[in-house]
Structure formats: structure tokens, C-alpha cells
Amino acid sequence: MDVLVDLVVPVKELRRAKSRLAPAVADLPGDDATREQAHRALALALARDTLRAARAAERTGRLVVVTTEPAEQLGAGGPWETVRDTGGGLNAALRRGADHLRRTGSREHAFAVLQADLPALRPDELDDALAHAAARFAEGATSAFVADHAGTGTTLLVAAPGHPLRPRFGPGSAAAHAASGAVALDGTWPGLRGDVDTPGDLARARDLGAGPHTRAWPDPPTATAVGAPARETAC
Ligand SMILES: Nc1nc2c(ncn2[C@@H]2O[C@H](COP(=O)(O)OP(=O)(O)OP(=O)(O)O)[C@@H](O)[C@H]2O)c(=O)[nH]1
Ligand SMILES: C=C(OP(=O)(O)O)C(=O)O
Known part of the structure; x- marks a missing residue:
């Protein structure tokens, strides 16, 4: 497997x-409008911290965000490419991101999907998980995944070079990915497994050590923590 892995990261419409x-x-x-804005800001903070860590990982090649949000909205830690989410749900969005990579020259690379709600993700965890996937591919596996901390969801799905991504995200996706032939990766990667779905997950991620956006929420982080702006790709 190539050293670099191209990542597709889905970011749902914030509202x-x-x-x-x-x-x-x-x-x-505050009032309902203020709270709605804070809710969108929280979803954005989770995504920004995830993208920041993903971009910093040494094994990350191209980084494609599939979203309806404008690239500048995602702001921190770029550059990455954005592909427009044209609907159909999460798995359709992921296939669109993978198609974009394939059409634009990444055919030989391994592809991976990384969820965008991993605010305590550390770049070295992602590198280690991608190295584990490469080792399994060398043994003949064609796809691999990392289950979330509950063991039911999936936070990372990797396809070996030359093999398609077969995303089966949604409730019970860890079992669905295993049933599709993907191998479960073992490793103590608390940030990589630490998806944030509930307030309890948020507290857990903050205890683990979330990135600057989630740490600062509901206030914005300082400008120095934000980093370079994103680069948008027409698609
Ligand atoms: N582009 C895109 N991303 C999605 C879509 N649905 C979910 N996601 C992303 O997939 C990841 C996991 O999603 P969920 O945990 O199901 O998040 P969610 O649907 O925002 O959360 P709930 O409303 O609480 O179910 C997050 O990175 C979301 O932003 C979609 O339709 N399009
Ligand atoms: C979409 C997923 O996330 P969650 O189960 O956390 O909603 C998934 O794990 O497949």
C-alpha cells in the first residue's frame, strides 16, 4: 500500500x-436563535478539530470534505478539497467523495472515510491506524475499519489500493462493515474511537483532550489556534 491514504470526510449541513x-x-x-446558532457552532467545532488532526497526520494524502457548506466555513487547518454533497444521505455523500478522488487521479492510493465528529483525534493515532490497515492489506485484506468507543459505529473505513470503498455507515455500521468483509482494526486509539453523538460523548472527548475549537466552544477559539484557510475545489 502507498504510504499516503486519501481521506474522505463527510460534514453534514450544520443546521x-x-x-x-x-x-x-x-x-x-439566550433565546432559541442563540441556542440554534450555538448548536451549529458545536457541529462545526467538532468538524474543524477533526479536520485539523486529519490534515496533520503524516499518512494523510488528499483530504476531501463532502459537504453542502462553503469551504471557508470549515476554515481551520487546510488545505483540503471540498466536494458538493448533492443529497441522498451519508453513504451517497461518501461515494461521491470517493468518485471525485478516483476521477481526479488517486486511483492507485488507498482510500479511507473518516467521520467528522472526532474532536479528540490525534494525528499519531490516525497514522497508527492507517499503518495497521496497511499491514492487514499486506496479508490480503481488502478493507478495514475502526469501530467507535461503543463498538457499534464506525469512525474509520479504509479500502486497499485498487479496491472500492463500500460504505455502510448508519446504525450498527461496525457489524455491517464486518459483514461486508472489512477487518476490524485493534488498537488503543481513544481519540479516533471517540465520536461525539451525545452530551456524554462530548464530556468524554473534552476529558480526553479535544482540539481548540471544541475546547473553546461555546466561545470561538483564538485566531492563532485556527490556522490557514481552506482551499475549495470545484466539482
Ligand atoms: N456530507 C454528509 N455528511 C453526513 C451526512 N449525514 C451524516 N454526515 C456526517 O457523518 C458523520 C457521522 O454522522 P452522525 O453521527 O450520524 O451525525 P448526525 O447525522 O449529524 O447526527 P444526529 O443528528 O445526532 O444523528 C458526521 O461527520 C456527519 O457530519 C450527510 O447526509 N451528508
Ligand atoms: C453514522 C455513524 O455514526 P453514528 O452511529 O455515530 O451516528 C456510524 O457509526 O456509522
């Missing part, structure tokens, strides 16, 4: 994202 985190904003001061 519809992370509905299970509504209780985390319920007690914030």
Missing part, C-alpha cells in the same frame, strides 16, 4: 447536524 447534541445547548443562556 441539520448533530441533533442528539441538542441537550448540550438547552441550558445555554
